[in-house]
Amino acid sequence: MKPARFAYEKPKSLAAAIRLLAGGGDKAKLIAGGQSLGPILNFRLAQPELVIDVRTLPELAGVRDEGDAVFLGAATTHAAIEDGRVPDPTRGLLPAVARTIAYRAVRNRGTLGGSLAHADPAADWVNVMALVDAEIVARGPRGERRIRAAQFVRGPLTTTLAADEIITGVRVPKLTARARWGHYKFNRKPGEFAEAIGGVVLDPDRGVGRALVGATGDAPHVVGDAAGLDEPRMRAAVAAAGFAPDTYEHQVHFVALKRAAARAAA
């Protein structure tokens, strides 16, 4: 046994989970699939007094069509997205990204909401949800609110969630038939955390042209007007994301974005 001692609760409703979380203060942690918190507990980097298991909460399960968007429940696993077991509003982008997350054994348990709440800067959903301009839906004692994904991450492992709020799901806008996307993830070995993530989504019928400089070590950097993005503007975006020209990091992020743009144009 590697983690420090903690108490464990598995509430039966979201309201009960929020009460437990609010009562536990900063000594309480939520767990869903445990694929981020598990290692952190084993390393004792986190030593919560209470772990609240939300993996099977009915309010975090399931998927809803909301017209212009699809709501994916927070407990949706990466493998369910990879396999197309849930609807894909992005014409292939989300399943393609899901397949690159860690390893299948991790994807079988790891969840969309858990990965977002953990907010590792190199993780996939914090970056790709910002690219597609998704909204993260959270509920706490003061009710529900929606947070645009590009504003969700404040820094490494830090989000705009209040300590007593729980992600219930993500509203992912539907791409239209003419939409194009490209995604490129650079890592040394499949499944490792990314060194750079590039992304482009062009959906002219919705007036959307977005580009992503991801895995920055901080919050994702999104370019909101990415139609006709050329190499000088790509380099400017990478510089604006914090990578000075003529550095290795600049080049890696530039190439990831260039390859993503090429895939979107292909």
Added chain:
Amino acid sequence: MKTALALTVNGAPAEAQVEPRTSLADFLREALLLTGTNVGCEHGVCGACTVLVDGAPARSCIALAVACDGADVRTIEGLDDDPVAAALREAFAAEHALQCGYCTPGMLVTARDIVTRLPDADEARVREELAGNLCRCTGYVGIVRAILRVLAERKVAR
């Protein structure tokens, strides 16, 4: 403080009181004495501890045992009579897909997932899917060959 746990392991019911911080891997090894599941990195990277939870591969080192309450867990010991695992064991022996054997239980669980979930996988896909299972002896060549051999056998049978 201990928490009640009831689950199915290799087809048989198992009940215990466990500390919440107990991993599924430690529960299997130390409470049930199923030591075929090996523990390597203990943070979800090496794949040695991979078991089936409700039919799908999972890292037992970063799954809390209490979070598997009600689950159907199958370890390498529970795959003795599984025809796919039997074919893989034979192919692993024929292709020299192991040396020290420490990664092998996790490799077989992952290999079984590849063969059953991705019947048309080619070598590149097999290697991609194997990225989450580390082997420090073989250089993977024999493991990849063994899995491709079973995939080919099953294609002939289809």
